[in-house]
Amino acid sequence: MNDSSTDIEQSEDGEGENKQIVLRLFITGASVNSLRAVTNLKKICDTYIKENYSLEIIDVYQEKGLAEKEQIIALPLLIKSLPLPEKRLIGDMSDTKKVLKGIGISL
Known part of the structure; x- marks a missing residue:
C-alpha cells in the first residue's frame, strides 16, 4: 500500500x-x-x-526483508529519511505536536 505525492511547493521563506x-x-x-x-x-x-511530502506505507508482513534491513524493533514506526537528519518515531502518530517535531515542522 503506497501513497505518495511528488508536487513540491515553495518553502515559506520564499527563496524556492x-x-x-x-x-x-x-x-x-x-x-x-x-x-x-x-x-x-x-x-x-x-x-x-500539503503536497511537500512523499509517504510510503510498508506492511512488514509483506516486506520482511525491508523491515530487517531497517532494523525495526517496534511498530508502527515512522522514518523520516529526508531532509537529514533521519528521525524515527514509534507509535500510532496520535500526538500531532510530537510527530511534527519529529519530522522537523514547527508550528
Missing part, C-alpha cells in the same frame, strides 16, 4: 528551496494501531505539509 519530506511508515497489517497510525499520519501530512 524545495525540501520535500520523505516518510516511510512501517506497519503490521491491518492491526488497530497500524490503521490508526496511517489515518493519523495522513491527516497530519495533509494538514501541515
